[in-house]
Amino acid sequence: MKLPTAEIVCLGNELLIGVTVNTNATFIGDNLTKFGYEVRRVTCIRDDLELAADFFYEVFNRKPDIVIVSGGLGPTYDDIQLEVISKATGIQLQENSEALAMIETYYNQRGLSLSKERRKMAKIPIGSTVLKNDIGGAPGCFLSFKDMSIFCLPGVPSEMKDIFTKRVAPLLKEKNQVDFYEEKFQVLNCFESQLAPYINEVKGKFSELYIKSHPAHEYKAGIVIHISGVGGMQIEKVQQANKLLQELFQKHLPKIKIQSFTE
């Protein structure tokens, strides 16, 4: 089954110089996967108009079905996300009255007026749809470009998550109605390399599933096994693969301990 493809783009020097951990990509990747998208790349790029526009030319040449961009919608001089999108798509920015009203309301409620910097946040690509930000000042927006759907979101995690959950997720679910099903468990007292041959064996029998071991923690914390599938008939296959894999582990590695995985 061929899944629609997605790219996640995170704009901001703070992600490149080690100031900020990119939890946005984790949140977006998790959600896109559950909505049945194959996330092909996550890229963090600098707040540099030329470099960032060059990067988006590449993205648009790869033609993912959707592109989620976060970061760089704010009021400061280096918040250049929409300038970059404008340069790379050739779609001009224009002050949007709906966006401007949202921004004005947001600051007025806090006893502040529209400054030049705040007003800048209302300039969005012509023809795009405003995505209301209920947490912060900068609205997001959504546009279609050469059969790709581009979602422009802020970088502050609470704002990004709120807009994603309330406004982006419903649009994505509508676009791609698939079922995602996942099971996971934890294996203690072993090395990942001991599990590899049995994972390969099950992987060979269920090639359409995603089966993977993650040694994310230290030896004693165990190894997490993920088994997932996308599409209507996958629940049964995920369960079968899970059962077979646990049987193989227990048969060949009597010392290991299998337990349910809690995050």
Place this chain on the structure above:
Amino acid sequence: MKLPTAEIVCLGNELLIGVTVNTNATFIGDNLTKFGYEVRRVTCIRDDLELAADFFYEVFNRKPDIVIVSGGLGPTYDDIQLEVISKATGIQLQENSEALAMIETYYNQRGLSLSKERRKMAKIPIGSTVLKNDIGGAPGCFLSFKDMSIFCLPGVPSEMKDIFTKRVAPLLKEKNQVDFYEEKFQVLNCFESQLAPYINEVKGKFSELYIKSHPAHEYKAGIVIHISGVGGMQIEKVQQANKLLQELFQKHLPKIKIQSFTE
């Protein structure tokens, strides 16, 4: 001052599907910045030989001075980092006796022998230097390709950090001897948009410095201001810029509170 450029590449589906937060890129980005490298991109790519090799062709066309790759050095079927590097560089993999001895010792000490899966980890690009892994089984390696230095590291954070600190950092410091200097402080009781005009003003006077506000947290947690510079004479300039910026904030925004930043 033109800095040498770097790209960080993180290999692994778990980073794309929202299973793992990419703290590796944060650690590497922080270190590279302090060693005077300009990190141009962080990219997370899937465990897919064709897609990943295509990606590395692009990286090599951009000719960054260094490329740090993490993830995909382990014993499982989808640990394909070195296969990808081999395909993209045209440099063949060969079992390296030094790497093999390290792997054998690591498993022997734990009462385990060399399996086919473990032995695979000793196959590294011909001509590359082995980087010993003191924490886990998979050694890293370092190679030069078309004037670029490529560092191949594991994805498990504790292993990556150990190899980076002990073996990569000394090589990078030797290659690029620059001074990095940073000051930061926290501003409470304000919006980022209120700070923007004064940051722009100082930025205009100190164009060679990195000056940025990060609204990483919610309103009450404040905004963090970073001021940094690379090169011998920057300490004084960073201090001057910091002083001027705090003066401007205090003069124009009497309600704000400035305090030192603690992570």
